[in-house]
Amino acid sequence: MDEPVPPAVANNMAAVAASAAKPKAQLEIQDLKTLDVTTLTPTSKNVISRQATINIGTIGHVAHGKSTVVKAISDVLTVRWSTEFKRNITIKLGYANAKIYKCENPECHRPGCYKSYRSSTDDSPLCERPGCGGRMKLLRHVSFVDCPGHDVLMATMLNGAAVMDAAMLLIAGNESCPQPQTAEHIAAIEIMNLRNIIILQNKIDLVKEAAAKEQYGQILKFIQGTVAEGAPIIPISAQMKYNIDVICEYIVKKIPIPVRDFTSEPRLIVIRSFDVNKPGAKVDELKGGVAGGSIIKGVLRVGDEIEVRPGVITKDLDGRMRCSPLFSRIISLYAEENDLQYAVPGGLIGVGTKIDPSLCRADRLVGQVLGSVGKLPEIFISLEVNFFLLRRLLGVKSESGEKQSKVRKLLKDDTLMVNIGSTSTGCRVTAVKHDLAKLALLSPVCTQEGEKIALSRRVDKNWRLIGWGTIQKGTILSTSD
Amino acid sequence: MESNNNNNNSRDILFKERKDKCQFARWYSTFRRLTFESVIIELPKIVVDYLNSDHFSTETTSFPKYKLDDYEDDIGDDDEQWSTPVGKSKESSMFNKKYYQSYDSDDDTDDSDDDKVEDNNNNNRTNEVKIDPQQLKSFTDKIDEAIKKLGGECVPKLNWSSPKDATFMNIHASLRCSSSSDILLLLKSSDFINHDLAQFDNDIKDLQPDDITPLTLVLRRWANVNIALEFRCFIKDNQLIAISQRDTSAFFDFLPAKKELIQSKIKSFAEQHIINKFNDVSYCFDVCFLDTNLNTVTLMDFNPIHPSTDSLLFDWYELFPEELEHQEIDESVKPLEHFEFRIVESNEGIRPNLSMSSRLPSDLVNMQSTSEINEMLSKFKDHKI
Numbered sequence: 001m002d003e004p005v006p007p008a009v010a011n012n013m014a015a016v017a018a019s020a021a022k023p024k025a026q027l028e029i030q031d032l033k034t035l036d037v038t039t040l041t042p043t044s045k046n047v048i049s050r051q052a053t054i055n056i057g058t059i060g061h062v063a064h065g066k067s068t069v070v071k072a073i074s075d076v077l078t079v080r081w082s083t084e085f086k087r088n089i090t091i092k093l094g095y096a097n098a099k100i101y102k103c104e105n106p107e108c109h110r111p112g113c114y115k116s117y118r119s120s121t122d123d124s125p126l127c128e129r130p131g132c133g134g135r136m137k138l139l140r141h142v143s144f145v146d147c148p149g150h151d152v153l154m155a156t157m158l159n160g161a162a163v164m165d166a167a168m169l170l171i172a173g174n175e176s177c178p179q180p181q182t183a184e185h186i187a188a189i190e191i192m193n194l195r196n197i198i199i200l201q202n203k204i205d206l207v208k209e210a211a212a213k214e215q216y217g218q219i220l221k222f223i224q225g226t227v228a229e230g231a232p233i234i235p236i237s238a239q240m241k242y243n244i245d246v247i248c249e250y251i252v253k254k255i256p257i258p259v260r261d262f263t264s265e266p267r268l269i270v271i272r273s274f275d276v277n278k279p280g281a282k283v284d285e286l287k288g289g290v291a292g293g294s295i296i297k298g299v300l301r302v303g304d305e306i307e308v309r310p311g312v313i314t315k316d317l318d319g320r321m322r323c324s325p326l327f328s329r330i331i332s333l334y335a336e337e338n339d340l341q342y343a344v345p346g347g348l349i350g351v352g353t354k355i356d357p358s359l360c361r362a363d364r365l366v367g368q369v370l371g372s373v374g375k376l377p378e379i380f381i382s383l384e385v386n387f388f389l390l391r392r393l394l395g396v397k398s399e400s401g402e403k404q405s406k407v408r409k410l411l412k413d414d415t416l417m418v419n420i421g422s423t424s425t426g427c428r429v430t431a432v433k434h435d436l437a438k439l440a441l442l443s444p445v446c447t448q449e450g451e452k453i454a455l456s457r458r459v460d461k462n463w464r465l466i467g468w469g470t471i472q473k474g475t476i477l478s479t480s481d
Numbered sequence: 482m483e484s485n486n487n488n489n490n491s492r493d494i495l496f497k498e499r500k501d502k503c504q505f506a507r508w509y510s511t512f513r514r515l516t517f518e519s520v521i522i523e524l525p526k527i528v529v530d531y532l533n534s535d536h537f538s539t540e541t542t543s544f545p546k547y548k549l550d551d552y553e554d555d556i557g558d559d560d561e562q563w564s565t566p567v568g569k570s571k572e573s574s575m576f577n578k579k580y581y582q583s584y585d586s587d588d589d590t591d592d593s594d595d596d597k598v599e600d601n602n603n604n605n606r607t608n609e610v611k612i613d614p615q616q617l618k619s620f621t622d623k624i625d626e627a628i629k630k631l632g633g634e635c636v637p638k639l640n641w642s643s644p645k646d647a648t649f650m651n652i653h654a655s656l657r658c659s660s661s662s663d664i665l666l667l668l669k670s671s672d673f674i675n676h677d678l679a680q681f682d683n684d685i686k687d688l689q690p691d692d693i694t695p696l697t698l699v700l701r702r703w704a705n706v707n708i709a710l711e712f713r714c715f716i717k718d719n720q721l722i723a724i725s726q727r728d729t730s731a732f733f734d735f736l737p738a739k740k741e742l743i744q745s746k747i748k749s750f751a752e753q754h755i756i757n758k759f760n761d762v763s764y765c766f767d768v769c770f771l772d773t774n775l776n777t778v779t780l781m782d783f784n785p786i787h788p789s790t791d792s793l794l795f796d797w798y799e800l801f802p803e804e805l806e807h808q809e810i811d812e813s814v815k816p817l818e819h820f821e822f823r824i825v826e827s828n829e830g831i832r833p834n835l836s837m838s839s840r841l842p843s844d845l846v847n848m849q850s851t852s853e854i855n856e857m858l859s860k861f862k863d864h865k866i
Contacts, residue, residue, distance in 0.1 A: 076829045096829065118829065154841050274728075275707060278735030280773030313652045321652065336829045350828070362708040362728065364654045367840075389582040394844045407582065415537040417650075417670070417840070424840035426650040426670065428538075442666070443652045456842040458537045461675040465842035467582075 025122040030341035037262045037299045040344060048141035049123050051335035052097040052347035054258060055163070056251070057147030057192065059185045060170025065202050068238040069170060070144050073247060074098035075118040095348045096144045097336050100248045103127040105134025114248035120337045139252050143347035144168075147188065154419055156192050158452045166196035166255045168247075169228065173235065174206040177218040190227045196255045197231040199223070200247065205237040260345045265375040266298030268351065269422045270308070273365035275357035288331060288353045289360025291370055295349055298371075301342040304330045306351075308370045309446035310379045310477070312359060323379060323444050325479055328353040367423035369446045377448040380474030382430070383439045385453060387469035394465060407457075407466045410437055417463050419454040420447050420471075436472070444477045492804075499785035500680065502761045504640040505699045508783055515754055516780040517636075519701040520627035524639070525620050528665075529696055532678060537669055624661040627700045634703040637664045640681060640696060641784075644671030646839035657703050664698070672839065676789065709733040710770040711781070712743070713793055714751060715800055717763050721751045723800055723817065725793035726824040727767065736824050742775055744822050750778040759783065763801075765790055794823040 028049035040046075042053035060066045070076065076096040097119035105113075108129055115136060117125065127134045145164065155163050167189045171177055189197060199219060204212055212235055223229050232250055236243040272292040281287070291308065300306075311325035332352035333340040343349045351370065359365070369376055393405045414429040418439065426442035451471045456463040501507065506521055513519075628635050636643060636656040647670035648655050651663065658664045668674045681696055711727035724747055726736070736743075747768060755766060767781040784790040786801060795817075798805050802816040 120829075153845055272730055274731045274733075275709065276731075276733055276735075278733075278739070279707065279710060279770065279775060313654075315652055334828065337827060358705055361705065362655065363730075366654070367649070391582050409582070413538045415666075415669075417842070419841065424649045426666070442650055443654075454842065457535075458669065459535055461533070461679075462672065462843040463841070465844045 025120055027338065028123060032301055032303070032341050035299075035301070035342055040262045040299070042257050042260055042344070042346065043140070045123070045138070047344055048099070048138060050141075050338040050340050051343060051349070052119070052141045052143035053260070053344060054140060054142045054165050054251075054255060055346060056142050056144050056255070057164040057167045057189075057194065058144050058170065059147045059167055059188060060200075060202075061172070061179070061181050064170050064172040065238050066146070066170055069168075069200060069202060069236070070096050072238040072241050072244050073116045074144060075116075095146075097347055098142055098144070099123075099138055100140040100142065100251055101125070101136035101138055102252070103129070103132060103134050104137050105132050108132055108134060111243075111245040111249045114245045114252065116244065116248050119335070141346075142251060147192065153188070153191060154454070155422060158419065158421060158454060164192055164194055165258045166198070166251075167192070167194040169197055169199045169231075171199060171201055171215075171219060173201045173204045173212055173215060177215055178222045182222065186223070186226050186228055195227070197228045198247065198250050198254065199228065199231050199233040201233055201235045202238055204235040205240050205242065261297040262299050262344055264297045265372050266300045266304075267296045267376070268293045268300065268349065268370040269296060270365045270368045270370055271348075271422070273360040273363050275361045277357055287357065288328065289355040289357040289365075290350055290352050291355075291360065291365055291368075292348055292350045293370070294347070295343060295345040297345060299342050299344050300330060300333060300349070300351065302330050302333055302340075305373045306330055306353065306370055307373045307376055308353075308355070308365060308368050309376045310368065310444045311479075313443055321381060321444060321477065323477055323479055325376075325379070326353075326355050326359070327373060328355045367425075377446050378474065379444045379446050379477045379479065380471075381441055381444045381477035382475040383427075383441065383453075383471050384473040385437055385439060385469035386435055386472050387437050387455065387467055388435060389455075389467035390465065393459065414457065416466075417456040419456070420445050420451060423447070437469070447471065447474070449473060496785070496787055499761060499764065499787060500641070502759075503764060503783045503785045505638065505782075506640065506697055508759065509699075511758060512754070512780055515778075517701045517704065518631060519699055520630060520635075522620070522623045522627060522698045522700065524696040524698050525616060527616060528620060528698075529678065532668060532674065621661040624664060624698070624700070628659065631700060631702040634659050635664075635700040636703050637667060638699045638701070639668070639674055639677040640699075642671075642673040642677045644668055644674050646673050647671035649840045664700075668698075672843075704771060706769050706771065709736065710743075710775070711767065712747060712769070713765055713767050713784075713791075714747060714755075715765050715786075715792075715795070716751070716756065716759075717786075717801065719756050719762050721748060721756070722820055723795055724822040725795055727793065729793050729825060732825045732828045737826070739775060740822060740824060743770070746770075746775060746778055755780075794825070795821075 028046045030046050030050065042048075047053060058066055058070060060069075074096040075098070098116045099119060099121055101115045101117070103113040103115070105127060108127060112129060113127075115128065119141065123138045124135045127136055147164065147167065169185055169189065171182060172179070201212065201215060201219065207215075216233060216235070219233055223231065232254060234243055234246050234250065236247065238244070268291070270291045270293045274290055274292075276290055277287055306328055308326040308328070310323040313321060313323045315321050330351055331354060332350075333343045334350045334352075335343065335347050340349075343351075353360075387410070389409065390407050393407060410429050410432045412429055412431065416427050416429065416439075418425060418427045418441070423445050425445055427439040428442070429437055430440050431438040449471050453469045453471060454465060455467045455469060457466045458464075459466075505519075509516070509519060509521065634657055637658055638644070643656055644667040645656065647667050650666055650670040651657070656667070658667065678696070708728040709726075709731070713725045713727055714721055715723040715725075724744065750768065751766075759766070763786050765784040765786065767784070768778050769781055771777065771779050786804070788797070792800060796814045798814050799817045
């Protein structure tokens, strides 16, 4: 696309693309009988026909058109969340998946030969270029995740590994660069350990060419010496759908295929869980609970016998905790609107199970771990940790001054919040010796020795980070089946 | 400028009045037949003080003793003697001493046992506040009695909010409580509850000095409500202008087909039971359906039209554009022209769950500036155990 299209036309095109995708698309058949996980890659046709395998964090201010950019690429208008009248407009966009294609007709030139459609589109749609008549080939299936998500930050901090595979940083072309938040965004990219960055200079339709060039220079200068140095800067107009093909080309060419572990025992971290039954469903039509999350490693298949840990937790009359891991079978798998027979790491995966749906209501399984029966880590009820405390709280902006910001030592009976992997729970300090502490968990956690933890305390009515630790040893909670 | 100030003042007063009217004790008696059975217990000062303090302990099953003052001056060994940690001496060079404390090894020899350390700590708790056991007992007795009356399990809240953000501290991963210690743990862990306490101090006390609703603990009968059937309704000038699905992080495929039925039930419920009966003209209320036939609407709560109320699938600008000051809004957002009922329409574009951010340290959630992020980063990078 060489010149901006009037908005009305662009909207029409979007509408056409959307309606074209409505009927069930021709997707690759996933056959469990012939599945050989050792041959799968994040670009295997059978996989990317149905699910995303590359996670891209979108970073930028909402007012710079973040949701419009994601819509322009994925054709999905993400559900927005806003709480505040003004300031702190905390808008959290949803997950959105997109397929990226290239036209196979050699007559189609770059960048116009690259194109993106929503996740449920056919694998080889007709090229839209008038007179081309060629077919497009599916090259990538990506998942856009709004960043910096705090859970992503925490996971990165605790594990050091990058959760996202790349970042797309959005800058408004009609404002000077840097804006205060731009530096913040680059710092977030740094924290999240992202090396593959694409910078989008959005709203280019609103400025004159000279201004756009000037800003391009400002951006170049600004990213010098940062993690974003050397990243491509693409002028776009998400509103006009201008240069979206260039973004697609860069996603294909600049973002390396991530290395994934498909052969280990599968493990999924639950980040949502729900009961999808219609009210009054009869017993024979009742569907089991659904758990949604990201697969950390391995491949989940329909029919797999699975376990969810720690499962249902109860306390008896004298306060003793018990837990019963949930044992079930995978009935269905899906990624957005696509059904799957097997699911690999990448994007958000929904797992339909036979678990009592009322146990899954309202995110009750969030933070739990799903995997093969007998292959998950132990469930600990108390931990012995090697810890160290910050001297002062981060930020040091407390109005009460220095004294307030000092982190006081751990004492017996302190009640803290502990983040372990993707799980949070409370704990009570039962003993402290030098840099070792014993923590009684308020809820059992499925984890393992050597795992990193973060400790937070209620200070000034907020959970404030006070230190880090490593699990040295844990007391296993015996399960009641 | 002056008129601007006047606007702000009248806006503040409006907000305060709205909040006041949405306090649980203000509406419960009028609507008790339409909502969950509830018991209101006045919060004794000692409990309010505990919730406001930095002390947090679960040491007894009933109620913790606590202290108000800082510990730091009481602890002899908490002086700025930053040495390398003995336990991990090998790696100690990797700690950046500028950022991390070390335990003090001068005070405790290696053969000292845990008990000794603990004794030292306990002796240092000179400013400890012991709670009058009688006063506490009468409070926990009231809770026990209420829980019994409510069928053994309840959901706690204060004047406005429930500690929904703290469910990760509860073994049921929900608001379901069966004892006073369950309740205190949730209240103490919750930012929403703190918001209520602060709001009470800031807004309500000076509003009607003669007629202050006290801070109360509200216990409501627990029910395993299907969150798919919870909805928030927005009333503007006594008109129902919008309804939103309450759980915005999930798509329920049965909902689109039931939308019309749900809408008509809620509309007639609002007209029959809520509008002109609630003591305000603009507000939100939450409802749910407990029966499988979607026949009976149950009232859950009232909330003020206010920035701290979640507008869910709407933007406040769509609902009450005239109340918003000039601000950064997404260009695609326009004020509503007609009544609208929004639900999550498909599995595409599902947003992540918000509850995830309340279970992380606020340092991470509120990072406002580069310097803070960088500081965090450098501290983190020094942390290589």
